[in-house]
Amino acid sequence: MTAIRALARLKQTLAQSLPYCGGTFELPSDSFELYYGRENAKFLNLSKTANNPDALNSLQSACEPAQFGRHTETVLDETYRKAGKMDTSEFLVRLDVVKSGLLDVVCSSLLSGDKSRRSVTAELYKLNVYGEGAFFKPHTDTPTNSNMFGSLVVVFPTPHSGGTLVLRHHEHEWTFDSAKLLAGTSNRFAYAAFFSDVEHEVTPVTSGHRINLTYNLYWADLGLDGIVLSTQPDGVNVLQPPSANATDVGRILSEVLEDSSLLPAGGTLGFGLRHAYPFPRTWDPAVDKLDPLLLLPILLKGSDLALYDACDALGLEPKLKFISETDDKPVLLDRAVQLSVMEIEDPEGTMLREHNGVVVEEVGADFEPSEEDIGKSVRPVHWVTRVGAINKLASTYIHYGNEGVLSHLYMTPCLTVEVGPVGARQTSRAK
Ligand SMILES: O=C(O)CCC(=O)C(=O)O
Numbered sequence: 001m002t003a004i005r006a007l008a009r010l011k012q013t014l015a016q017s018l019p020y021c022g023g024t025f026e027l028p029s030d031s032f033e034l035y036y037g038r039e040n041a042k043f044l045n046l047s048k049t050a051n052n053p054d055a056l057n058s059l060q061s062a063c064e065p066a067q068f069g070r071h072t073e074t075v076l077d078e079t080y081r082k083a084g085k086m087d088t089s090e091f092l093v094r095l096d097v098v099k100s101g102l103l104d105v106v107c108s109s110l111l112s113g114d115k116s117r118r119s120v121t122a123e124l125y126k127l128n129v130y131g132e133g134a135f136f137k138p139h140t141d142t143p144t145n146s147n148m149f150g151s152l153v154v155v156f157p158t159p160h161s162g163g164t165l166v167l168r169h170h171e172h173e174w175t176f177d178s179a180k181l182l183a184g185t186s187n188r189f190a191y192a193a194f195f196s197d198v199e200h201e202v203t204p205v206t207s208g209h210r211i212n213l214t215y216n217l218y219w220a221d222l223g224l225d226g227i228v229l230s231t232q233p234d235g236v237n238v239l240q241p242p243s244a245n246a247t248d249v250g251r252i253l254s255e256v257l258e259d260s261s262l263l264p265a266g267g268t269l270g271f272g273l274r275h276a277y278p279f280p281r282t283w284d285p286a287v288d289k290l291d292p293l294l295l296l297p298i299l300l301k302g303s304d305l306a307l308y309d310a311c312d313a314l315g316l317e318p319k320l321k322f323i324s325e326t327d328d329k330p331v332l333l334d335r336a337v338q339l340s341v342m343e344i345e346d347p348e349g350t351m352l353r354e355h356n357g358v359v360v361e362e363v364g365a366d367f368e369p370s371e372e373d374i375g376k377s378v379r380p381v382h383w384v385t386r387v388g389a390i391n392k393l394a395s396t397y398i399h400y401g402n403e404g405v406l407s408h409l410y411m412t413p414c415l416t417v418e419v420g421p422v423g424a425r426q427t428s429r430a431k
C-alpha cells in the first residue's frame with residue numbers, strides 16, 4: 001500500500017513538469033523594426049502601427065498563403081490553416097533573440113537541470129501574419145533533424161483579439177493569449193516556447209493583425225555547456241515557472257526505493273516517457289554507425305531528463321528502450337530497428353532473435369519472483385508510468401505538421417531501471 005502511495009507521488013511529480021513556457025519581454029523600440037520586400041523594400045516599426053492598419057494590410061498582402069504538412073506532403077488547405085507567411089529570404093528583423101536575452105530566459109524556464117546550461121540555437125523560420133479570420137488547426141511542428149527539440153513563437157504588439165495559442169500535451173491543455181498579454185502595450189513582445197511534441201493550434205483572430213515570428217530550437221553543441229544568465233534581465237514577465245525539478249524527482253524516487261513493499265527482491269521499474277523525440281525515419285546500421293537510441297540521453301527533455309538524472313544520481317542505471325506492441329506480448333528493444341524489418345511476416349520472432357528483444361510482462365509493485373518465474377524468458381516489469389499507444393514503435397500515422405518533411409518520426413521510448421533488493425537498491429555507482 002505504501003509503495004503504491006510513494007509511486008503515485010513520483011508519477012504526479014513527473015507529470016507536473018510543464019512542456020512550455022511563456023511571458024512578455026520588454027525591449028527598446030528599434031527591436032520591433034521590420035524590413036520586407038525585395039524589389040520595393042518597405043520598413044515598419046511594429047510597435048508603432050496601432051493607428052496604421054493600412055501598413056499592416058500591406059504587410060499581409062505581401063505574404064504568401066501559409067502551407068503546412070499533411071503526412072509527407074506540404075499542402076495548402078485554408079480549412080486547416082489560414083494565415084500569411086513570409087520566408088526569411090524576404091524580410092529582416094532587428095530583434096536578436098540571443099543578444100536581447102530572450103533565448104536565455106526561454107532556456108532557463110523550459111529546460112531543466114544540466115540542460116539549461118547547454119547551448120541552444122534558435123533559427124528564425126518564418127514571419128506569419130494572421131489577419132481577421134486566420135487560424136491554424138492542431139498540429140505538431142515537423143522535426144527536420146534529431147537536434148530540434150522545440151519551437152519559439154514571438155508575437156509583435158500589434159492590436160488584435162483572438163489568435164490564442166492553445167497547447168496540448170497528454171491530458172493537459174494550456175492557453176497563451178497574446179492579445180490579452182499585449183493589450184495596451186507597444187514595447188513588449190509576447191513569447192511562448194514549447195517542446196516539439198506538444199500539439200498546438202492558433203484559434204481564429206477576431207480583429208486586428210496577429211504578427212509573429214517562429215523559430216526552431218536546436219541543441220547547438222551537444223555535450224558542451226552553454227551560457228545562461230544567472231539573473232533575469234529587466235522587463236521580463238515570465239508566466240510559467242521553470243519546468244521539471246530534478247531535485248524533487250530524485251528525492252521522491254529515493255523515498256520510493258526505501259519502501260520495503262516495493263519489489264522486495266529487486267526487479268525492473270518501467271516508465272513510459274512523457275515526450276516524443278525525432279528519430280530518423282530510415283537508418284541503416286551498416287552505414288549509420290550510431291544507433292539513434294544511443295544518442296537519446298543527450299536529447300532528453302523536461303521530466304524525462306529529470307527522471308534519467310535522478311536514477312543516475314541514485315546509483316541506478318537508467319536504460320532507454322523502444323517497446324513494440326505485437327499481437328501477443330510487448331517486446332522491449334534496446335536498439336532502433338529499421339522500420340521495414342517490422343513489416344516482414346514474423347516481427348516478434350525477428351525482434352527476439354535478431355534484435356536482442358525481450359518479451360515483457362507487467363507485474364504489480366509488490367512482485368516477488370516465485371520458483372516457476374525463475375528461468376522464464378519473459379522480463380517482469382512494474383510500470384510506474386504507463387506505456388501507451390504513443391510508446392509503441394510506430395511505422396505510419398497521419399501527421400499534421402507545419403511542414404511536409406518526414407525525414408524524422410516522433411517516437412516515445414520508455415525507460416527501464418533495474419533495482420536491487422530492499423537495502424541494496426543500487427545497481428551502479430551513484431554520481
Ligand atoms: O503563431 C503561433 O502562435 C504558432 C504558429 C505555429 O504553430 C506555426 O507556425 O507552426
Ligand SMILES: [Fe+2]
Nearest residue numbers: 140141200402
Ligand atoms: Fe506550429
